[in-house]
Amino acid sequence: MKLGVFSVLLQQLPLEEALDIIASKGLDAVELGTGGYPGNHHCKPDELLADAGKLKAFKQQFESRGLSISALSCHGNPLHPQKAVARQYHEEFMKTLDLAERLEVPVVVGFSGCPGDSEEAKYPNWPVAPWPNEYGELLAWQWEQKVIPYWKETGRYAQDKGLKIALEMHGGFSVHTPATLLKLRDAAGEAIGANLDPSHMWWQGIDPLQAIQILGRAGALHYFHAKDTVIDPVNVNRYGVTDMQPYTALLDRAWNFRSVGYGHDSKTWADLISTMRLVGYDYVISIEHEDGLMSVGEGFSKAVEILKPLLIREPAAEMWWV
Known part of the structure; x- marks a missing residue:
């Protein structure tokens, strides 16, 4: 396994400075935003796809620091009902696939x-209950007419390039649980898999250890974000897990994102890493910082300090005792 970081947490810095900080932490890999919600501060697909010289120089910035690029991230809503909005997200995602290949x-x-x-x-509609019956009918229409056709075609495009698409299971989107991920994978092909961010599992009431097992046994665990969540035992009874208060309302929210180790202890994170090894995931653990109680520098540093000793880097030993 390797330890990396999603570089958007350092988006206020030029790429060179961000990479120097990442390398100084002893990390192995960098995940880059290329559009959509994360933006493209450190990686601009249009420029790199248009100029082979720029592309080569871009790669060299990572190689010279002993870093690899673990993933390109383009989080958006290509199924948005407003066609112009959907088109922009779609085009950014397709360019990201092209750039990943290059x-x-x-x-x-x-x-x-x-x-x-x-x-x-005009706006997305996220049904979360089967009754009244209109919601169930809406959900079926969305999947049959929009979700499956789009990702079937996009998945085929990625597979032809030898790429994996790691969809982050996130509330507010059609794929938000292991079941919805596997439903789409069954319909759209094996290029489609999960980006498992345990923080999004915890707030939905899903045990991420079990999510890893479910997805890993299906060969559908493509990527992993390291981010934590804490659930407030008082506020959750008032607002529920689908709390719609802004993330800035830290004192009153039912749950909040935290840096690794500040929602769940090191043993829990060790179990997550061991379970990933168990099901065959041996790729990058990518740190994501969205902790409202810590500065970027402190949250990032603490996540590195906690995860470094837990990472399983070497191949498993031969079972000489059996």
């Missing part, structure tokens, strides 16, 4: 997206 990066991370409630809709 950079020899094996994984592209994104969201499944969420359609509206009809062809005339």
